[in-house]
Amino acid sequence: MRDELRVKLLEDFPDLYPNRDPSITDYAPFQFECADGWYNIIYRLSYQLASIIANDESLAGKNVKVFQVKEKFGTMRFYMSRYTNEVHEAIAKAQEESAKTCETCGVDGDGVGLKTDGWVRTICEECEVERKGKEEERKRQWLMRRKQTEPAA
Numbered sequence: 001m002r003d004e005l006r007v008k009l010l011e012d013f014p015d016l017y018p019n020r021d022p023s024i025t026d027y028a029p030f031q032f033e034c035a036d037g038w039y040n041i042i043y044r045l046s047y048q049l050a051s052i053i054a055n056d057e058s059l060a061g062k063n064v065k066v067f068q069v070k071e072k073f074g075t076m077r078f079y080m081s082r083y084t085n086e087v088h089e090a091i092a093k094a095q096e097e098s099a100k101t102c103e104t105c106g107v108d109g110d111g112v113g114l115k116t117d118g119w120v121r122t123i124c125e126e127c128e129v130e131r132k133g134k135e136e137e138r139k140r141q142w143l144m145r146r147k148q149t150e151p152a153a
């Protein structure tokens with residue numbers, strides 16, 4: 001995730017993400033290990049979690065933090081230091097949403113789904129075409145470079 005979005009999340013939810021807690025230095029600076037397309041999902045979820053935590057007496061003073069946010073097997077994973085049923089439900093919904101939202105550009109709806117060629121990802125058709133094009137171009141350039149460095153027979 002690009003830094004501008006990362007910083008926005010960390011600044012808007014300072015109690016949720018551990019980089020603002022000097023006692024938990026292991027997680028600083030916090031990284032969102034997914035592409036920009038899921039930013040809105042993560043933002044909405046963070047907002048929801050902050051409100052759940054603020055209103056749940058059983059979590060008062062428990063210093064509930066997000067441990068890790070990442071992509072795994074094509075969907076978003078979101079790990080917390082503590083869970084309640086409400087926290088679980090909010091995360092499960094966001095994860096479901098991520099399975100229908102292009103991780104690259106954030107578009108959702110028809111044509112967005114899991115694609116795999118060794119690496120599973122949730123991506124829309126346009127981003128997949130662009131990605132494949134870039135891959136082809138890289139291969140072509142690599143072959144050209146190799147040809148240039150091969151000794152003449």
Ligand SMILES: [Zn+2]
Nearest residue numbers: 102105124127
């Ligand atoms: Zn896309």
